[in-house]
Amino acid sequence: xxxxxxxxRYKIPLQLPVLTGGLAMKEREGFFIKITDQNGAVGWGxxxxxxHLGTASFKETEAQLINVAALxxxxxxxxxxxxMTEIHIDGVALSEYRPAVQWAVETALLTLKANxxxxxxxxxxxxxxxxxxxxxxxxxxxxxxxxxFQAQSSVRQGYRTLKIKVGQGSLKDDxxxxxxxxxxxxxxxxxRVDANRSWDLPEAIEFVREVGLTTIEYIKEPLKDLSLxxxxxxxxxxxxxxxxxxxxxxxERIQSMDGVDVLILKPTLFGSFHEIRxxxxxxxxxxxxxxxxxxxxxxYGVTVIAHIAAGLTKNIPAGLDTGKFFKRDVLCDPxxxxxxxxxxxxxxxxNVNLDPALLAPCGV
Numbered sequence: 001x002x003x004x005x006x007x008x009r010y011k012i013p014l015q016l017p018v019l020t021g022g023l024a025m026k027e028r029e030g031f032f033i034k035i036t037d038q039n040g041a042v043g044w045g046x047x048x049x050x051x052h053l054g055t056a057s058f059k060e061t062e063a064q065l066i067n068v069a070a071l072x073x074x075x076x077x078x079x080x081x082x083x084m085t086e087i088h089i090d091g092v093a094l095s096e097y098r099p100a101v102q103w104a105v106e107t108a109l110l111t112l113k114a115n116x117x118x119x120x121x122x123x124x125x126x127x128x129x130x131x132x133x134x135x136x137x138x139x140x141x142x143x144x145x146x147x148x149f150q151a152q153s154s155v156r157q158g159y160r161t162l163k164i165k166v167g168q169g170s171l172k173d174d175x176x177x178x179x180x181x182x183x184x185x186x187x188x189x190x191x192r193v194d195a196n197r198s199w200d201l202p203e204a205i206e207f208v209r210e211v212g213l214t215t216i217e218y219i220k221e222p223l224k225d226l227s228l229x230x231x232x233x234x235x236x237x238x239x240x241x242x243x244x245x246x247x248x249x250x251x252e253r254i255q256s257m258d259g260v261d262v263l264i265l266k267p268t269l270f271g272s273f274h275e276i277r278x279x280x281x282x283x284x285x286x287x288x289x290x291x292x293x294x295x296x297x298x299x300y301g302v303t304v305i306a307h308i309a310a311g312l313t314k315n316i317p318a319g320l321d322t323g324k325f326f327k328r329d330v331l332c333d334p335x336x337x338x339x340x341x342x343x344x345x346x347x348x349x350x351n352v353n354l355d356p357a358l359l360a361p362c363g364v
Contacts, residue, residue: 006068043112045104046301066363099271125311167198234261293319
């Protein structure tokens with residue numbers, strides 16, 4: 001039974017403004033829900049909306065979390081992840097709440113259950129899961145020289161998968177930057193290119209023909225017009241990853257799209273753990289690769305995603321290194337990635353310590 005449910009707000013300053021969806025973020029805001037059962041076991045969940053990308057506002061997220069917390073006290077705990085799909089709060093299904101709120105509540109319940117069993121979340125999901133997750137390195141902005149330096153440094157640190165954003169400047173500049181990275185990582189690492197729907201078809205084809213196929217693992221959302229992905233693939237043979245488009249398409253449509261090889265899952269934006277697990281399972285069964293990415297959550301939220309990635313995939317580098325943009329983090333033990341991996345035996349989500357100086361109680 002749920003004994004208490006508390007809500008906290010956080011604000012984490014960033015090292016430099018981070019461009020997401022055309023907005024330069026200077027700080028990361030979000031919320032935590034802390035759920036405690038009658039035996040003292042604790043679970044934390046994070047709600048980290050991105051309002052400028054069409055998610056709930058911070059005000060709406062806070063109001064929904066406070067309402068949920070007040071109504072959950074004294075309620076029975078679900079025994080299985082499947083039962084979470086049946087949770088109702090004062091007659092309203094949890095799935096009717098905003099995805100960030102649903103995700104926070106579900107992950108708080110999942111981590112509480114794992115804590116009560118004294119096992120890491122990844123092992124509760126899959127007893128054979130490895131307690132480590134390979135991580136890709138995000139090459140963040142700056143000059144061409146900065147990008148090359150980051151690529152060289154990441155390869156020396158053991159990263160075998162890198163990511164770079166394109167489509168924010170000229171096509172010529174994008175080609176120059178990717179060629180420069182290719183020269184650094186060739187035969188040592190693969191590059192994931194995030195175009196974020198920036199190009200029309202001729203631009204996307206030109207980009208691939210200029211940079212080549214040697215080091216690029218895939219291009220994420222290359223085209224403004226999703227219906228042209230098949231034609232793009234026929235012209236280039238470049239694998240395509242879907243991210244933002246996934247929730248707008250049914251799975252059969254995704255599976256039928258020529259050239260789509262990878263699905264990128266950002267759990268916070270889906271909300272439902274059950275939906276994430278079902279989608280990942282269906283994708284793997286159909287031969288699609290699944291890559292888990294963070295959406296600029298705190299170190300705690302990233303750790304939860306890492307456990308889910310470990311439970312649902314194997315040895316696929318996840319996009320989880322966004323913590324390097326934060327001046328500080330809510331985790332008292334900030335994340336580190338020795339040998340380009342996140343060790344889940346160290347970050348096991350048991351007895352989590354969050355920095356109280358960064359947490360402000362809500363709804364007291």
